[in-house]
Amino acid sequence: MEQKVFIKYFSGTMSRGTRGIVFLLAIALLAICAQNTQARVTLENGVKSKVYLSPKIALHQGSVANKYYYDMEFPKGHIAIKSFNAEVVDEEGNPVSLKETYLHHWVAARYYQRKGIKEPKHYGNLGFQQSDHIPAGNAGVCNSASGLSQFFGLGSETRKTSTHVPDPYGIEVGNPLEIPSGYEEKWLLNVHAIDTRGVVDAMGCTECRCSLYNVTVDEYGQPFKPNYAGGLYCCYDETQCKVKNGLESVKRNVYMKYTVTWVDWSESIIPVKIYIFDVTDSWQYTGIHDCLIEFDVEQSTTNECMDTRRSKSSFPIAGDVVYGVAHLHSGGIGSALYGEDGRVICSSRAIYGEGNEAGDESGYIVGMTTCYPKPGSIKIANGEVLTLESNYSSQKSHIGVMGLFYILVAESSTTLGSPVQIHQESKVPIFFWGVAAFGLAIFAAIVVAYRRRRQNGDGYHSIAT
Numbered sequence: 001m002e003q004k005v006f007i008k009y010f011s012g013t014m015s016r017g018t019r020g021i022v023f024l025l026a027i028a029l030l031a032i033c034a035q036n037t038q039a040r041v042t043l044e045n046g047v048k049s050k051v052y053l054s055p056k057i058a059l060h061q062g063s064v065a066n067k068y069y070y071d072m073e074f075p076k077g078h079i080a081i082k083s084f085n086a087e088v089v090d091e092e093g094n095p096v097s098l099k100e101t102y103l104h105h106w107v108a109a110r111y112y113q114r115k116g117i118k119e120p121k122h123y124g125n126l127g128f129q130q131s132d133h134i135p136a137g138n139a140g141v142c143n144s145a146s147g148l149s150q151f152f153g154l155g156s157e158t159r160k161t162s163t164h165v166p167d168p169y170g171i172e173v174g175n176p177l178e179i180p181s182g183y184e185e186k187w188l189l190n191v192h193a194i195d196t197r198g199v200v201d202a203m204g205c206t207e208c209r210c211s212l213y214n215v216t217v218d219e220y221g222q223p224f225k226p227n228y229a230g231g232l233y234c235c236y237d238e239t240q241c242k243v244k245n246g247l248e249s250v251k252r253n254v255y256m257k258y259t260v261t262w263v264d265w266s267e268s269i270i271p272v273k274i275y276i277f278d279v280t281d282s283w284q285y286t287g288i289h290d291c292l293i294e295f296d297v298e299q300s301t302t303n304e305c306m307d308t309r310r311s312k313s314s315f316p317i318a319g320d321v322v323y324g325v326a327h328l329h330s331g332g333i334g335s336a337l338y339g340e341d342g343r344v345i346c347s348s349r350a351i352y353g354e355g356n357e358a359g360d361e362s363g364y365i366v367g368m369t370t371c372y373p374k375p376g377s378i379k380i381a382n383g384e385v386l387t388l389e390s391n392y393s394s395q396k397s398h399i400g401v402m403g404l405f406y407i408l409v410a411e412s413s414t415t416l417g418s419p420v421q422i423h424q425e426s427k428v429p430i431f432f433w434g435v436a437a438f439g440l441a442i443f444a445a446i447v448v449a450y451r452r453r454r455q456n457g458d459g460y461h462s463i464a465t
Contacts, residue, residue, distance in 0.1 A: 002238060047082060047263055053089075054189060054256035059101065060249050061198040062205065066237040071119050072108070078265040080170025083163045084108060084152040086258040095358035096254055098156050098366070102206045104192040104235070105327075106256060107153035110136040110173065112183040134180060138274035139409075141281070141313050142291035148276050148404070150190075154327060159359045160351060160367025161325060165272065166375075169322050169410060170263065172271040191256045194235060196346060198247045203330065203363070205242075207399040210237035212242045231294045231400030256389040272322050272408040274448065277313055277337065279390040279403030284312040295329060297401055300394035306333065306417040307394040309403055310387055318382040319409040321345055324371035326390070327404040330364060339382045339404050346371035346407060380409065 043051045052073045057065045075081075086106055088096045107462035112134040126306050133391030137149025151171065154161055165171060179185050198201040204212045209230035228234075235241070263269070278291035297307045324346030326335035334349040351367035353360040360366060378385070 003350075007132055041218070048075070049259060049261040050062070051257065051259045054191060054258070056192060056253045056255060057191065058251060058392070059193065059195040059228050060251045060255055061195055062241040062243040063195050064235050064237060064241070065193050066235070067191050069189040069191070070186065071113075072187045073253045074108075074187040075260055075262050076173075076174065078174040078176065079262040080165075080172055080265055080269045080271070082170060082261045082263060084167050084258065084260055085158070085163055086154070087159050088254050089257045089308055091255075093251050093257070095159070097356070098353075098361040098364045099356070100197050101254055102194045102196050102364075103158060104204075104206065104208075105153060105155040105190075105196055106158070106192070106258075107150035107190045108258070109188045109190070111186050112136055112180055112338040113186045125342075134183065136178075136185070138276060138317060138462055140275055141278060141283075142278055142289045146278070146289075146291040146293065148278060148291055148293065150276075151274055154368075155329070155365075157327070157351070157365045157368045160393045162370045164261075165323060165408065166372060167314045168268060168270050169272045169408070170265075170269045171274065171408070172265065172269070175265070189258075190255065192235075193254065194241065195206060195252075196241070197250070198243045200242050200244055205235075206330065207401070208232060209399050210234040212243070213239050215239060229296065229399050234400075235411055260297070270410050272410045273317075273319075275315075275407050275409060277311070277386070277388045277405040277407075279309045279311045279388050279405075281311040281313055281388075283314065289313065293404075294400045294402060296408045297392045297394055297398040299397040305393060305395045307392045308389060309392075313386050313388070315380050315382070315384050315386055317380075319379065319380055319413040320376050320412065321371070321373055322375070322410055323406075323408040324348065325368050325406050326350075326405070327368070327396065327402055328365060328390065328392070329401040330402075331392045331396075331398040331401060332365060333393060335388065335390045335403060335405055337407065338387040338389065339380065340386070344372075345378055345380065345386065346405075348405070358393055379412070 028415060054069055054072070055067075057067060059065060087368055088101050088103055090096055114132040117132050135144060135149055136348060138151055142148045151173075152163070154163075174185055194205055194208075196205050199205045199212075201209075201212060210216070210224065210228065210233075211230075211344065213234045215234050218233045224233060278293060280292035280295050282290040295309065300307070316451075324337065326332075326348035328335065328350050332350045334347065336347040337345040339345055347369075349369045350365045351369065353362050353364050353366040355362060388405050390402070392398060392401060
């Protein structure tokens, strides 16, 4: 009621021209507020955070989406990434269960794109074979042709796996001195999701068994190698896993929701580099880091019931380990990275769900334990030969599994300094500043209108300029 009276008085006391000016000012201010509200950037103790959504991913029972989204939304400028978290949600923003949509993997990769060219219009794998696009991957150790160049990436374990980079460290991106002349930094998001609603064999579909997908060639039309039973080559984009007879098709749209936290770059931040190891790496036999990414686990014929794989890699720098985590598929038990003297650099164990809710799905890996060594306590020497060990249950066979290990390393040339000094910005949301400005504008307009009314009533006239 009071609001209606105020509006009536406000309208009655202003001239038509004044009302028009204030109306336009109000629209402009509300537009600014709306834009900043939609951006959803939050600020806490100098750490910024923003939530993004991928384009819509349409799925029906048994279908596969393996999408590549170029120029994905990502924080701009010279910054230090502090975490990158992701999950699959429905159109209402609710988490989607792995028992309905299995997240095989997601990865976020950086690249440089020549300025002035058109963005890729398709959502397929561009491959970066053109001079207009230059990959800007992690620090290794697998060669670039292996496809393990991502900065961030997980799978079904994404909801319960910590990705936070501790202070005073950060993953440096957006450094203008590192971007090639004539190019700009961009990001690619790859999402591989498998809809398992109504399928005849959910675990078989998530392991991409070729017999369930009824395919004999890969997405480029090339026939599979002999004895290839399943893996990424069988569940490419728009393939279909076998569903139960008589099932009515029900489509659903899902999204990859990802949250990035970061701080503005400063000299007090110690940069860390990302290294990815693969248990299929052939370096110890060939001297080349040829990483195959996938392997199969045969069902055990003994009472041991555990399949153990190992690979060795020569580490290219000397540095301190800041963070570590493994990536495994269903059936995985855990992985560990060992130094040349046998010391444990990091051990990461699979966490299985025990229920039906999203984030606690029984039979699925819903998280991986992580390592956060005390700064300076875990060191790797330049050229040190590391051993990666991955353990899987072999009570039954598993197809197309992975044994990857991520670590963040600060080079030994960098020294621990004082804690990161963060510029303390105002914690008051921009939206409220906009509302305050809008209120001041209305108040000013009322005062001006009231004074003009008084002047006109007293016989006074404003002086024309």
